[in-house]
Amino acid sequence: MTTTTPETAVPRENTTTPLRLRVARLSILVSLVVLGIKYAAWAVSGSGALLSDAIETILNVLASVGTLWAVAFAARPADDNHPYGHGKAEYVWAVIEGVLVVLTALVILAIAGHDALHIQAPEAPLPGALLNASAGVINLIWALILRRMGRTHHSQALSSAGDHVLSDVWASLALLVGVCLIPLLHWLWLDPLLSALVALNVLWTGFGMMRHSMTGLLDEAPPPELVHEVGQTITQAGQGALEAHDLRMRRVGSLYFVEFHLIVPDEMRITDAHDICDRIENAIRAVLGRSSIHIHVEPEDLAKRHKPGASGVLVM
Incomplete structure (x- = not known):
């Protein structure tokens, strides 16, 4: 004899879903604001490193849209075609986001290689670095919120989004220090080197996101x-x-x-x-x-x- 109660045959809807959806929607707005600030930082400075950081933030915008889709789709109740619910949509999106992160890292590496062969001094590194730093502060606050929400409400999509944004914070911090050193030390090669370091950081984050998300897909x-x-x-x-x-x-x-x-x-x-x-x-x-x-x-x-x-x- 096998026994299940009616409420377990079709899992009940998660009451935290509306909150998770609001956070996912707000994440799109935050990523657009940060993108605008980082684009302005690159436009002011002409720094290839800051351009790499802005390109990575474009991915953040796309990832935020994907996170909203994943959270909304995962919240759907069980149906005839999906009797165990749609919860794995978040894991699927987290893997896809990890792949996009890796591809973005490769693009940034290509830009860094081009800049290394055509080194130019940034026009106004300090104003650009300060703008980029302000975007980093916004990202830090939002990354901590996303990670906390992901842990509290068991949302892989929000957790992965938080990890992704937090990796952007460390990259922004490294860029702030490095770009400010360029006019002091006159090390023009530091700009493409920082771009390459940003790419490696993004690459590491992408592989980590895919590895963590696969554990959910494989029913660990x-x-x-x-x-x-x-x-x-x-x-x-x-x-x-x-x-x-x-x-x-x-x-x-x-x-x-x-x-x-x-x-x-x-x-x-x-x-x-x-x-x-x-x-x-x-x-x-x-x-x-x-x-x-x-x-x-x-x-x-x-x-x-x-x-x-x-x-x-x-x-x-």
Whole structure:
């Protein structure tokens, strides 16, 4: 016998979705403002390094639009074609954004190579650097907000967007220091070198985003500590059952999927077994929050606790 309650058969809509959508929309506005400031910084200074930073910010605008799409699509309720919901859309977009970041890094590297072969002194490095620094401050504040929202509401799209913007902050800081040093040290080669360093930073960020997002697409298990806590919860709430085994868990966005087998006495009535399952499900939700729980009820002769080498067995 397999038991799920109606509310877990089709996961309930995440009540934080409207807030996540507002943050994603605001992210587009912030990225456009930052792009305008960085374009002005390049126009004032003529610095190839600042141009590279502005080009990377164009990607931020496109990424913000993609993040809004991913958050909105992931919020759709389960349907006949997607009975487990649309939560993985955020992971898919995070991988796509990582690819775009890598491609942008390659473009910036090409610009840096061209500038290295045609070195020119920036026209007004200090005003341009100051404008770029102001954009960096805006990005720093917004990156911290995005990362916090992503962690709090389990949004891979917002977390990846925050990581992306934060990488832009470190690049802006390096550019501020470097571009200000050019008129003091007269090292004209420093401008294309900074462009190359920005590109390498962007490249590293892009690969990191793809690697982290792939764990969600491949249904990587939650941390062992959390799995152990859920196992302990099943043991405590499953009084009346004999054993639980083969516990498996995964997370898609803010929704956890939990499944395991529950051994009950042969003489137990179906209604009693169902009551135990309800009690276990409520206890698991108290730990995990929004969850889809699948419990397969089995008779005594399928218990594993007396079988040699059996693992993953929780004795009630």
